[in-house]
Amino acid sequence: MRKTIIAGNWKMNKTKSESIAFAKDLKNKIDKIEKTDVIVCPGFVSLCSVSEILKETRANVGAQNMHWEPSGAYTGEVSAEMIESCGCQYVLVGHSERRQYFDETDDKVNNKIKRALTTCCISPILCVGETLEQREAGKTNKVIEKQIKQGLEGLSHAQMQRIIVAYEPVWAIGTGVTATPEQAQEVHGFIRKTITMIFDEQIAEKLSILYGGSVKPSNISELLHQKDIDGGLIGGASLKLDSFVEMIEIAEQLSN
Numbered sequence: 307m308r309k310t311i312i313a314g315n316w317k318m319n320k321t322k323s324e325s326i327a328f329a330k331d332l333k334n335k336i337d338k339i340e341k342t343d344v345i346v347c348p349g350f351v352s353l354c355s356v357s358e359i360l361k362e363t364r365a366n367v368g369a370q371n372m373h374w375e376p377s378g379a380y381t382g383e384v385s386a387e388m389i390e391s392c393g394c395q396y397v398l399v400g401h402s403e404r405r406q407y408f409d410e411t412d413d414k415v416n417n418k419i420k421r422a423l424t425t426c427c428i429s430p431i432l433c434v435g436e437t438l439e440q441r442e443a444g445k446t447n448k449v450i451e452k453q454i455k456q457g458l459e460g461l462s463h464a465q466m467q468r469i470i471v472a473y474e475p476v477w478a479i480g481t482g483v484t485a486t487p488e489q490a491q492e493v494h495g496f497i498r499k500t501i502t503m504i505f506d507e508q509i510a511e512k513l514s515i516l517y518g519g520s521v522k523p524s525n526i527s528e529l530l531h532q533k534d535i536d537g538g539l540i541g542g543a544s545l546k547l548d549s550f551v552e553m554i555e556i557a558e559q560l561s562n
C-alpha cells in the first residue's frame with residue numbers, strides 16, 4: 307500500500323517568523339494524524355527552525371531547490387548536504403517555475419537528483435508537467451515521458467525507492483484551473499507505466515505520485531479517489547493553516 311502524502315510548497319512566501327508561527331500551529335493540529343505523511347517546503351532561511359519545531363511529528367520538511375555540486379564556488383547556491391544539515395528529508399526538483407524562470411533543464415534535474423541521493427536521507431520529489439500549448443498540441447505524454455526518462459536517468463532500482471514524483475500541469479499551477487480527476491489520473495497512470503518500462507512493476511507500484519495544480523479543500527477528495535493519485539503538492543492553499551490542515555484531514559479520512 308502506498309502512503310498518502312500531503313505536501314505544501316510555500317514558494318517565496320513567509321518570513322522566518324511567519325514560518326515558525328505556522329509550524330508551531332501545524333504541530334498542534336496534526337497530533338491525531340496517523341496515516342498521512344505531511345511535508346512542508348519553506349524558504350531556505352526557515353528550514354532549520356521549521357525542522358526543529360516539527361521533529362517527532364507526522365510532518366517532515368523539504369527544500370524547494372538545491373545545487374547539484376557537493377560544494378564550491380557557486381555564490382548564492384545551497385547544497386544537498388546543507389539542507390540535510392537543517393533536518394530536511396525532501397527536496398523539490400524540476401518544479402515548473404524553476405524550469406521556466408531559472409533554466410532548470412532535464413539534465414540539471416537529473417544531476418540534482420543524483421546528488422540528493424548521495425546524502426543519507428533526502429528523498430527528491432521530481433516535478434513534471436506539460437504546458438497548455440503542449441497539451442493542446444497532443445504532446446502531453448511525450449513531454450512527461452521525456453521529463454521522467456531524463457530526470458531519472460542512471461538511477462538504480464534501490465535509488466528509485468527514494469523518489470517521489472509530482473505531476474503538475476503547468477496550466478493548472480496558481481491559475482485556479484485544476485485538471486479534472488480523469489485528466490490527472492490519465493497522466494498518473496501513464497507515469498506509472500513509464501516507470502514500469504524503465505524499472506519494473508514492483509518499483510512502479512511502490513512509487514508515490516502526487517498531483518499538483520490548484521489543489522484545495524474542495525477538490526482534493528475527488529483527486530485522491532483516483533487510483534494512481536497518492537497525494538497532493540499544494541502551493542496557494544498550503545499557505546493558510548486552516549485549508550492545509552483541512553486537506554490533511556481529508557486525506558487521513560480517505561486512508562481509513
Ligand code: PGA
Pocket residue numbers: 315474478479480481482518519520521539540541542543
Ligand atoms: P498551486 O501550486 O497549488 O498554487 O497551484 C502548486 C505548485 O506549484 O506546487
